[in-house]
Each structure stands twice: as structure tokens, then as C-alpha cells.
Amino acid sequence: MLETLFGGTNAGSTISVVNAVLTLMTSFLLGGVISFTYMKTCTKGSFSQNFALTLVMVPTVIAVIILLIGSNVARAFSLAGAFSIIKFRSAPGDPKDIAYVLFTLAAGLACGVGYYVYAVLFTFVLCILMFILSLFGFGSSRIAQKLLKITIPEDLNYEEAMDEVLKEYTRYYELKKVRTTDLGSLYELVYNVDLDVNKSQKAFIDALRCRNGNLNITLSMRADAAEY
Numbered sequence: 001m002l003e004t005l006f007g008g009t010n011a012g013s014t015i016s017v018v019n020a021v022l023t024l025m026t027s028f029l030l031g032g033v034i035s036f037t038y039m040k041t042c043t044k045g046s047f048s049q050n051f052a053l054t055l056v057m058v059p060t061v062i063a064v065i066i067l068l069i070g071s072n073v074a075r076a077f078s079l080a081g082a083f084s085i086i087k088f089r090s091a092p093g094d095p096k097d098i099a100y101v102l103f104t105l106a107a108g109l110a111c112g113v114g115y116y117v118y119a120v121l122f123t124f125v126l127c128i129l130m131f132i133l134s135l136f137g138f139g140s141s142r143i144a145q146k147l148l149k150i151t152i153p154e155d156l157n158y159e160e161a162m163d164e165v166l167k168e169y170t171r172y173y174e175l176k177k178v179r180t181t182d183l184g185s186l187y188e189l190v191y192n193v194d195l196d197v198n199k200s201q202k203a204f205i206d207a208l209r210c211r212n213g214n215l216n217i218t219l220s221m222r223a224d225a226a227e228y
Contacts, residue, residue, distance in 0.1 A: 015067060019114070027063035027111040030123045031056040031104055037127040038100050041134035055100060059108035066112025147220035148173075148191040151181065152212045158187050162211060169204040171196050186215070 035055035039047055103126065110119035152161055158178060166173045170193045177190040195201065201219070208217050 015070070020067065022116065023063050023067055023111050023114075024060060026116050026119065027059040027108050028056065030107045030111065030119060031059040033123060033127055034059070034100065034104055034107065037130050041130050051097065055104050058101065058104040059111060062105055062108025063112040066109060145172075145192050145194050147218075148193045149216070149218040149220075150189045150191070150208060150212055151215040151217070152187050152189065153215070154180075154185050154187060156187070156212070158189055162189070162191075162208065165204070165207045165211060166191070166193065169196055169199045169207065170194055 035052045038055055039052055103123075107119050107123050110116075110122070150162060152158055172192075172194040174192045175189060176192055179188050179190075180186065181188050195204065205217055205219065
């Protein structure tokens with residue numbers, strides 16, 4: 001059985017130069033198309049250049065790995081052992097970013113096994129769909145929420161301290177998080193707010209300053225602009 005697994009799988013596993021070049025070129029071009037789609041449909045205002053370059057590289061890397069493995073079981077086990085010692089340390093990303101990584105993995109896998117037509121087909125279809133969804137703003141919220149962080153003294157009742165001001169200057173607000181700071185002598189309140197467009201943001205901040213004793217106040221332009 002061992003001879004069958006490790007010795008008998010080399011037949012027909014020769015990689016032709018033409019096949020290798022075609023795989024590399026196709027996977028690289030598809031990675032570029034996917035990366036371009038990501039950059040054009042990114043709704044976060046800015047994107048990481050490193051991530052955009054990674055989207056170009058991943059299909060080619062995956063295609064090369066699949067191309068080298070072929071039908072050789074021994075190579076598959078060897079590569080699995082090699083990759084098992086590699087550890088990646090990164091914070092959880094945006095779900096859309098993770099989906100694009102899976103997108104590139106699928107494109108690279110299709111190129112690696114030689115299904116070039118299917119790889120090109122599904123890549124262009126999904127990219128066109130992403131452009132269409134982005135054009136129509138699919139899934140976007142009609143409420144432009146902002147993130148508000150307020151620091152208040154510990155002797156102030158955080159459950160009701162800011163309600164009067166928030167009701168006057170916002171159309172919607174929700175307390176998302178409360179935590180203590182400065183060795184427990186202060187509270188930090190985190191709100192999601194939808195500001196009244198007819199009210200001044202400066203007047204809003206000034207009203208909050210009068211309530212919290214002129215301690216720190218942060219108003220982010222987007223609700224997801226900072227981590228809670």
C-alpha cells in the first residue's frame with residue numbers, strides 16, 4: 001500500500017512548460033481583475049495597498065501549489081505538513097475582505113487543476129455582479145450613523161446623563177458600550193448616533209461638554225470608523 005501511495009503516483013505527473021506558463025499567467029491576470037474589482041467597490045473610503053497586492057498574489061500561489069501537487073499523494077502530505085508549521089497572526093478582518101480572499105483561493109484552485117475557462121468565467125461573472133451591487137448600493141444603510149465616545153465622571157449617572165442632549169440633537173441614538181477608565185474614576189460611553197442634519201455639530205459637542213465637565217468627547221464620521 002505504501003508503495004502504491006508514494007511510488008506509484010508519479011506516472012503522468014510531469015508538468016509541461018506550456019501548461020505551467022498558462023497556469024501562471026491566467027491565475028495572475030485573474031488575481032489582478034479581482035484586486036481591481038475590490039479597489040473599485042471598496043466602500044470604506046480607503047483600502048490597504050498590501051491587501052490589494054495580496055489579492056493579486058494569492059491565485060498564483062494557490063495555482064502553483066495545486067500544479068506541483070498534481071495527483072501525487074506524497075507531495076500533498078508533505079505540503080500539508082509544511083503549511084501546518086506556518087502560523088498567521090492577524091486581527092479578524094472585514095467580512096467582505098474575507099470573501100475576496102476566498103474568491104482568489106477559488107480562482108487559483110480552478111487554474112491549478114486546469115479549468116481555465118471556468119476560472120475566467122466565474123471570475124468575470126462575480127466581478128460584474130460586485131460592480132452592479134456596488135453601483136446600486138446594495139445592503140447600505142439609509143441612516144448615516146456616527147460613533148460617539150463620551151468620558152464622564154464616575155459620580156454622574158451614565159444611564160441618563162446625556163439623554164436630554166442626545167434627544168435634542170439626534171434622530172436616533174443607542175448606547176453600545178460602557179467601560180471604566182483612569183483606574184475607575186471615569187466612565188467612557190460609546191454611542192451609535194444619527195445626528196439631526198438641521199442641528200449644528202459644534203452646538204451638539206458644546207452641549208455635551210457642559211454635561212461631562214469638559215472631558216474627552218470623540219465624534220467619528222462613521223459608526224465603523226473605530227473599534228469599540
